[in-house]
Amino acid sequence: MRKAVFLVAVAATLSGCGQAGEDNQATNQANGAAPAKKHPTYCFFPDPADNKGWAAKTDTDGNVIVSGKAHYADRRYMARLSQSDVTGKTASVWLTATTNTTGSGAVDDWWDVDTTIPNSSAVTEVKVMCGKHVFADLQVPRKSQSPSTPAKP
Secondary structure (H helix, E strand, O other), X not given: OHHHHHHHHHHHHHHOOOHHHHHHHHHHHHHOOOOXXXXXXXXXXXXXXXXXXXXXXXXXXOOEEXXXXXXXXXXXXXXXXXXXXXXXXXXEEEEEEEEXXXXXXXXXXXEEEEEEEOOOOOOOEEEEEEOOEEEEEEEOOOOOOOOOOOOOO
């Protein structure tokens, strides 16, 4: 009899587990709260001399391609542009360091980095970020769209 009462008590206790989390999740969904995007907050390239040659251009679809060079002396790691973010006509990309997957280092430890920012056909300005620092503020060259002239009959 004691075992039966004990098992019922344990079952009742365990059935309440996780309900608070479900209520919290339901509340978040009801409020429409989207989680804020997290970007790298630490900069592996604190010296401004450790990056150069930043440029922005567009591909055939109008998306922005950002390129440049970053110096990182530890060959176990390589520089990389990642986590693009588009807000209106401005985009941001973050310069980070990641594990070197190439099997060798870069010439004089200068890594060529580039990335294509998806869905950026309306972007006119790109900021290259490192942590919370802006390394480059680039204007995107866009061809002006001139209205087509109607054909003469």
